[in-house]
Amino acid sequence: MTKIAWVTGSSSGIGRSLVYRLVRDGYTVAVSARGTDALADLATAAPQHIRPFPLDVTDKAAVQAVTETIEASLGPIDLCVFAAGSYTRDYAAGFDSDRTRQMFDLNVMGTAQCLEAIMPRMIARKRGHIAVVASVSGYVGLPGAASYGATKAALNAMCEALYPELAAHGVKLTIVNPGFVDTPLTQKNDFPMPFLVSAEEAADSIADGLNTDRFEIIFPWKMAIAVRLLHALPHKLRFAITRRMLRPSGL
Numbered sequence: 001m002t003k004i005a006w007v008t009g010s011s012s013g014i015g016r017s018l019v020y021r022l023v024r025d026g027y028t029v030a031v032s033a034r035g036t037d038a039l040a041d042l043a044t045a046a047p048q049h050i051r052p053f054p055l056d057v058t059d060k061a062a063v064q065a066v067t068e069t070i071e072a073s074l075g076p077i078d079l080c081v082f083a084a085g086s087y088t089r090d091y092a093a094g095f096d097s098d099r100t101r102q103m104f105d106l107n108v109m110g111t112a113q114c115l116e117a118i119m120p121r122m123i124a125r126k127r128g129h130i131a132v133v134a135s136v137s138g139y140v141g142l143p144g145a146a147s148y149g150a151t152k153a154a155l156n157a158m159c160e161a162l163y164p165e166l167a168a169h170g171v172k173l174t175i176v177n178p179g180f181v182d183t184p185l186t187q188k189n190d191f192p193m194p195f196l197v198s199a200e201e202a203a204d205s206i207a208d209g210l211n212t213d214r215f216e217i218i219f220p221w222k223m224a225i226a227v228r229l230l231h232a233l234p235h236k237l238r239f240a241i242t243r244r245m246l247r248p249s250g251l
């Protein structure tokens, strides 16, 4: 029987590469993002197996409606990957809480609304797998990523809290914490991005990780070691390192 996946944020970057990999793995994939043209273009690669369901995840009613429509047309969803997200840098000087709110609305509330729509269905079926894409920037407060890092830390905490209860209902939950991935999101960065991987490599790390029983998928391994070490340091040492990441615009 064909397995059904739903990937949000799938019109570009990590989500788009993951769709191709999931199709190779035998899934029919419902793809969601706001850009209808980009979704239609994505579907041309395998029209039978890539099915566009345009969606703005910040619209709660639309999330409920699209979840219903996907299951009515394709059948019960086996795997969800919630990757819709965005990132803008922010600094103490000129800090703008409107930017914080926008990132929370998309990265946290958009994901929460998707979880709200799919969890009761999977709990009722006593099966299913949900993966939430956060970031290594949720591990440590990094200069320039105050709001973005806060959204990704929130997703890590949310998933850690939901995991045991979902597991008791037979539903698997995975948190995905990527390091730097070469996508339109990071192509606007004008600073060195250590251990940068391609979107295809990221998709393979995610898809391979989803086939294990690990709660967390974190990659690449060098970045995983770096953020875990940084996180384990006392604040004095941690700030001695993060202070070196300050840039002229962040002073």
Ligand SMILES: NC(=O)c1ccc[n+]([C@@H]2O[C@H](COP(=O)([O-])OP(=O)(O)OC[C@H]3O[C@@H](n4cnc5c(N)ncnc54)[C@H](OP(=O)(O)O)[C@@H]3O)[C@@H](O)[C@H]2O)c1
Residues within 6 Å of the ligand: 008, 009, 010, 011, 012, 013, 014, 015, 032, 033, 034, 035, 036, 038, 055, 056, 057, 058, 083, 084, 085, 086, 087, 106, 110, 133, 134, 135, 136, 177, 178, 179, 180, 181, 182, 183, 184, 185, 186
């Ligand atoms: N690239 C990295 O280094 C990196 C590292 C760690 C974590 N991540 C996370 O990985 C995820 C994917 O990032 P990416 O690098 O692949 O970025 P990307 O290429 O910019 O892709 C973002 C995707 O999210 C969609 N999206 C944006 N707003 C949306 C909304 N309101 N509703 C539905 N879809 C929306 C975009 O499509 P539309 O604009 O058409 O809606 C696009 O498909 C994000 O959650 C990001 O935070 C990325």
